[in-house]
Each structure stands twice: as C-alpha cells, then as structure tokens.
Amino acid sequence: MRCFTVLGPSQTGKSTLVEKLGALEGPARKSASPYGLNLIEFEFGKEAWCAIDTPGSGEALAHAQHALLASDACILCVSPNPDEAVLAAPYLRVIEASGTPCILFVNRMDEPRGRLRDVVAALQDYSNHTLILRQIPIREGDKIVGSCDLISERAWRYREGQTSALIEIPKDLIEREHEARAELLEHLSEYDDWLLEELIEDREPASDAVYAISSRVLRENRIVPVLVGAASHSNGIMRLMKALRHDAPKVDVLRKRLSATGSIFESALVGVAFHAYHRQNVGKTVLVRALDDGLKQGALLGGARLGPVQDPATGRPITAAAAATGDVFATVKSDHLIIPSLLSADRSVDAPEWTTPPTPMLERILVPNSERDETKLSETLAKLAETDRGIKVMQEEGTGAQLISAQGPVHLRDIARTLSEVFHVDVTDRPPSPVYRETITRSSDVHYRHRKQTGGAGQFADVKLSVHPNGRGAGFSFAETVKGGAVPRNFIPAVEAGAREAMEKGPLGLRVIDVGVTLTDGQHHSVDSSEFAFRAAGKMGVRDALAQASAVLMQPIFRVEINIPSIYSGSLVPIVSSYKGQVLGFDRDEKAKGWDIFRALIPGSSLDELARALRSATQGIGTFAKTFDHFEELYGKEADAIVSAYAHATEH
Ligand SMILES: Nc1nc2c(ncn2[C@@H]2O[C@H](COP(=O)(O)OP(=O)(O)OP(=O)(O)O)[C@@H](O)[C@H]2O)c(=O)[nH]1
Ligand SMILES: [Mg+2]
DSSP: OEEEEEEOSTTSSHHHHHHHHHTTTSOOEEEEOSSSOEEEEEEETTEEEEEEEOOOOGGGHHHHHHHHTTOSEEEEEEOSOGGGGGGGHHHHHHHHHHTOOEEEEEOOTTSOOSOHHHHHHHHHTTOSSEEEESEEEEEETTEEEEEEETTTTEEEEEETTEEEEEEOOOGGGHHHHHHHHHHHHHHHHTTOHHHHHHHHTTOOOOHHHHHHHHHHHHHTTOEEEEEEOBGGGTBTHHHHHHHHHHHSOOHHHHHHHHHTTSSSOGGGOOEEEEEEEEETTTEEEEEEEESSSOBOTTOEETTEEOOOEEOTTTOOBOOSSOBOTTOEEEEESOTTOOSSEEEOSSOEEEOOGGGOOOOOOEEEEEEESSGGGHHHHHHHHHHHHHHOTTOEEEEOTTTOOEEEEESSHHHHHHHHHHHHHTTOOOEEEEOOOOOOEEEESSOEEEEEEEEEEOSSSEEEEEEEEEEEEOOTTOOOEEEEOOOTTSSOGGGHHHHHHHHHHHTTSOTTSSOBOSEEEEEEEEEOOTTTOOHHHHHHHHHHHHHHHHHTSOEEEEEEEEEEEEEEEGGGHHHHHHHHHHTTOEEEEEEEOTTSTTEEEEEEEEEGGGHHHHHHHHHHHTTTOOEEEEEEEEEEEEOHHHHHHHHHHHHHHHHO
C-alpha cells in the first residue's frame, strides 16, 4: 500500500480533496477517528492507496507531524490567496524538517484572489526547497477554466464534476507557457547533468525524459512541484493523483528516511506507530504502518505481542492474512505501543526529533466535578498523554491538583470531551495561579526562648538569631558564630532544621526564599535541652525574626522563546511590553526559513494573556516555550491583592 498525508491550513479543502482523490476510480473506504485523523483507503491505477487527512487547526499540528512519520509523500493544500501564505508556514516547516517529499496543491482556484506566481513567491519565503510550477492556470476573464501541464505541454479544460478535457494550448498563453516551462527545466537541470547539457545545447528535451527526472527529483526530495485545482469541482484532481502515482516514492524510501535518523537499523525496522485514540469499551486503538511483511495478531512488535488487528477503515477484525509492507492497520489491546515510535520486533525507539509537537502553551487546572473521580482523572490524563504528545500533565505546586498544558482552547475542549465521552469523567477547568514566594528586605535579630514544663522532663532551648537578605537566587543559608558551647555542637543542626522549617511559610503566608540565618548565641540546660527543643526554638525564633524584616512578595519571571514567522516579529514588541515583559531580542531561526526566535522575560501572571495575544496576533501560528528564570520583587497594589487573596485562601 502507498500512503500519503494531506496537510495544510484550516479550510483549504483538504478533506474535500482527499474525498475526491479517493473516489477517482470507484468508492473509497473511509475511517474516521473521533479525534484526529481520517484515513481514506482506495484503489488507483491498480494500486492500493491510503490517504491520511489531517485537521487544519494549528493546535492539531502534532497529528500532521505524526502522519508524516507514516507517509511516503505529502500534499500541502493551500489557498490561492497570497496574503494567506503565512498560514502554511508551520506546515512547510514540519514538512521540511521531516524530509517528506511534498507536492504543493493550490486549491480553490475557482476563487482566484491573486496571481499564482505571487502565491508561490509568498510561500517560498518559508521553504528552503524550491517551489516550482508544474502547471499554469488557463484563464478566461477572471475565471480559471483549465490548466496547462509544463512537462507534457498539454492543456486541459476543466469540466464540472468530471475529468478535464484535452484542448489546444490557448494562443495567448503560449508565451507564458514557454517561460514557465523554461523555468521548470532550469530548476530540474540543477539535479540532472544530462538535462543541463540539453539546455546548454539548446535542445528540446523529450517529455518522457523530463518526467523521469521530475519523478527522481521528487523522490529525492529536492524540489516541491506546484499543482493547481479546485477540489470541490473535481478540477485538477486526476492530474494530482497521477503525479502522486508516477512521482511519489514508495515505502522503501520511507524506511530509509526513518532509519537514517540513526536510532534503528533499516533491516530491523518493521513498523511505525503513528496515531492512537481511545474509544469507549475498546480502549486504546493504535494505527500502525507496516514497514515489513508478516505483521498480524500475535506477532512480536515493539517488544510485545500485537493484539487483535483491525481494518482501519471499517474497524472489522483482520484475522487471516498478515499485513504486507506498506499496509496501514489498526490494533487494539496493544497498549505497549507508544505514539509515535519506530518499531522493530523486539524494540520500540523514539520517533525522530521533528515529530515533537509545538510546546503546549495553555495551562489549566482540571477539577473533576465529582470528588470520587480524582484518582480516575489522574490515571485517565496519563493515558491521554500517552496517545497525544501535545498534552503535558503535571501537578500544581501546593495543591497537587491536576495541571495540564494543552495546545490551545480547541485542544482543551477536545480533551474535556474525550474525558467525558470516553472515560465518563466530567471536569471544570480554571487557570493556575502563578507560584509566588516572599523574601525579606532587611536584617533583624531575635532572642527566642523555648521553655515548657510538663510533668517530668521539661523542654528548654534558648537562641539568639539574626536573619538577613541573601542575594537574589542565592537561596537559604545557615551559619553560626556561637562561642564557648553556649549552644552545644550537637544541637546546632537542630536549630538549622528549625530555621529551614520556618522558611516554608513566611509572614505573607508564602514560601520564603533567599534568606540567610545566623545563630549567634544561646543557652542550654543540661537535662531539659534536646534536639526537639532547639528545633522548635530555631523555627519560632526565625519566624519572629522574619516578621520584623520587611517581607516582600516575589513573583516568578519566565524566559520565553517565541517561535514566529519573521513578519510578526515587529508586532511582538508592543505585546510583550504591554504584559510587563522585557524584550531580550530576536534572531533568525536557523532551523526554519522565514521564522524568528523572539526572546523575552515575562511575569508568570502574564503568560496566559501572552498566549492569547500571541494567538490572535499571529493567526494561531506563533507558539512559545517558557522556562522559569528568577523571582523578582513585586510591590504596590498588585502585590497587596495577591497577598490578601493568599491569606484569604489559606484561612479556609
Ligand atoms: N470554492 C471552493 N470551495 C472548496 C474547494 N475545496 C473545498 N471547498 C470548500 O471549502 C470548505 C472547507 O473544505 P474542507 O475540505 O472541509 O477543508 P479542510 O481543509 O478539510 O478543513 P479543515 O479540516 O477544517 O482544516 C468546504 O465548504 C468545501 O466545500 C474548492 O476547490 N473551491
Ligand atoms: Mg478537514
């Protein structure tokens, strides 16, 4: 079976395209996974094909990335509007990183909104591969009525809902056709010496030879050919499918590409697990592409036996024949399979780096509506995270509540829906509050005596302590300058332990950071002093000292690395500033053409708003990764509000 992915921005006609491609030679078989990919299996040119239709939302980029892991080639489906080219940037980026041969399909040509050349030029800004026209549109007035193939030099007139009719190249197009063809040949000749020579000698190369070169060039992933059409009118569909049939590499090239990442030998590679989803009463269903013959229920794959194998299109069990190389199948009760992973019979290795989804930006606390579901929620989220690497599951500091990071609001809604429909756990979500700390701004001294007389043995410990601010980030420190054994050596560690305990909750009710404690003097009693007593004295003494040392709220500051197409970099400066952030600067992203990495420091309390502002400023394309950088003092009304909210929350 040959397999390709269709990906691209939202509403560019991917699903329509896949449906039309699948129906070219009779009815296709379709599978819908409740969340994620659609697989369409069909016959074309006496071969079995599987098209993977991916969702267009930027929040679902991970699904497209994983689908590429199982694909011989891909079709990037885009709109004919040059202004929307930037929306394709994330897809060009992952396609390039994955090394998957790609055909660019400019769809919706029935709604022309600009020149095709401008669309291609705008997209070229985001691709290191040359995007090169394989067809040019035939216009009548402002309507596109057909296309002309630049290799065969044949023209086709679109017919509504049918395959196109062969026509003469319109006279007024001949010049443009020659020009575009020359450009195509010139680019191809960069990868073919024979063709180069023909061109230099000014000979007209035969179509067959050019076809062969263009196939090889796509197979080797040198250039990205551009085709055009209108999926909903079935225009350009046959041409596209024929291009795939002739030019897309077969599964052996995918095997080589995957093993070239170095983590697995090509000879050992038998499959790739690329998608999974949960179904009620069925459990985890995993989609696998076989990269070798012989996979069937009970066969070893990834270190354990494969569970029942199903037809991905119908969900019916496949019991008889084993899968052949290239087949895509579904399997259940194969919970050992990790998504995504490369599989040998006895091992499962991590998929290549490029399959890593964008860092999830939307953090939410999930609270089960019914308290009984607390354990179930954490188990279920762990399961979901196994099948969706776009989710990160953590626990909130302090409360231990379930904290998840999702790709965005739509993804979050999908997660909640799966939790409810498949696992029957209903949740409410709320934003997490930043983790605050406090520290002191001046030194203070105390003398604290711990004394208790309860019946028999008493407790006695007397300490003189001073606390002082340590430098930012220096943490806690403890020193002693006790002379003459006023506090016996063996009790000093107990004083330190007490001092550390006092740091857990300072005068503002928060954990105390960056404070130094010095034990300067004290007294002991030969019978009543104990480690316990000195620990208590250390704790209470430090607590009192902190209360007099002008405590101040500390807010977390994060370093964010924002990934954005360069055209947005300028607009980020005012956004970051408006969220009390500090711009550190931006650089070109060496790994992705047309992208910048924008760095800034930003308070934890602004991260959620930054994510939202970034989404709307960049049409959902920009993402950021954050790492904690440092704590910083926060004064004024904002600090007062946080402190009183804390005091209020801990009262109850
Ligand atoms: N005019 C025109 N409309 C089209 C064409 N192809 C698809 N559409 C329409 O565009 C809309 C979106 O089509 P889909 O196929 O669902 O697009 P998609 O890319 O799968 O969308 P998402 O999966 O949501 O990203 C539908 O209303 C289609 O009928 C086309 O070539 N021309
Ligand atoms: Mg779709």
